[in-house]
Amino acid sequence: MDELGYFGGTSDVRTVPQGSLNNYYLFYRPVNGMMVRERSHAEVYVTFGAAKFWVHTEDEVAYYGGWSNVNVVPDTSTSTVSNTPECGTRLRERSSGQIYLIGVGGKFLIQNPDSYDWANHFVVPDGSLSSFPDASVHVCMT
Template sequence: MRVDSFLSIFRRWLVLGLSLLGAQALANYAPVPDGYVLLSIDNSSRYLVAGGARFYIPPAQVSLYSGASTVALSQATINSYTQIPQDGTLFRQINTSQVYVVVGGMYWAIPSATELDYWDDWKVINNIPNSNWQEAFVNLAFSNKLLVQERTTSQAYLWVAGAKFPITNSSDYTYFGGGGSARIIPLGSLANITSQPWCGANLRERSSSTVYALGYISSSSTTMRKAATSAPAHSDVPDGALAPFPVFTGTPACIW
């Protein structure tokens, strides 16, 4: 294991990054190359860098990255780096085959080798630790509203809080971005995504001021319900998108 000087790495990476991306693009990203390991000088925790983001390496998996170059930093400095990789980053959990690409601050499954041929473009596929890496994406995604469109298709969707809502008219398309602003994602990546958001999302239809909390009435319930709430909305959605959810007069919950 080689421990590199953070200053020497930072200088080389900063010059390259500024020349290619601009200063703002580097904000909150780890200023070291992908594949490096960040070592906390406070508690010996380790993090893999992929797409400029930090991924915690559980102690049982440290040996899997024993050959990586290491940069020692304070835990506070490491914590300041984002957990969301840059758009275009390809990654998979180490020792697994499913590859994901980051688009719009969210990860999207690449469902086939044919589709991977389009997205890899000679890029490195980062092998990240098997940990709870999805949590950071979920925390962001409650307020991360994306207009998306699968590659080679014409149907656009609003994606928010883990759900997809089809855009069925030009008014909605314009309201949620329009003008060709839909982010292109892998063909087939929406196949397993439904119109049911993550439990705990607060949503409102775009022409309504009523915000609904989405959740369940009991731990045994399988039907998601909506209840009016005074809490702020995580996002707005197309008109009619919340109609399929039955109204509940109590307070829906997610954890019992």
């Protein structure tokens, strides 16, 4: 089945004025905390900082709200979402108390978490940060 057919066919297509979708940021940047799965694939991802993170266990799917919160998207849609979060994104793995700031050179450990605003970061699945090297300084380039 083709993508258009799976999502309802041409009867569900609506013509809208040019430029009318410009205010829908979702089309350009993934929403933080949104879980997605491509139609023909089992892998589920959660998005934070404009990047996708693989949600590899049932327990973690439940942590992010359960299967009813998984959005099915057309095949190949997740290929356009980065594997690296935006510079300055603050992340911690679910079972860890260490918070990292993502930068150009990798992840920078926030050294004094006692003075940190704990509401100001995102929680990613365990193991998600292992692919980012440890950085001794935090650098963002614009």
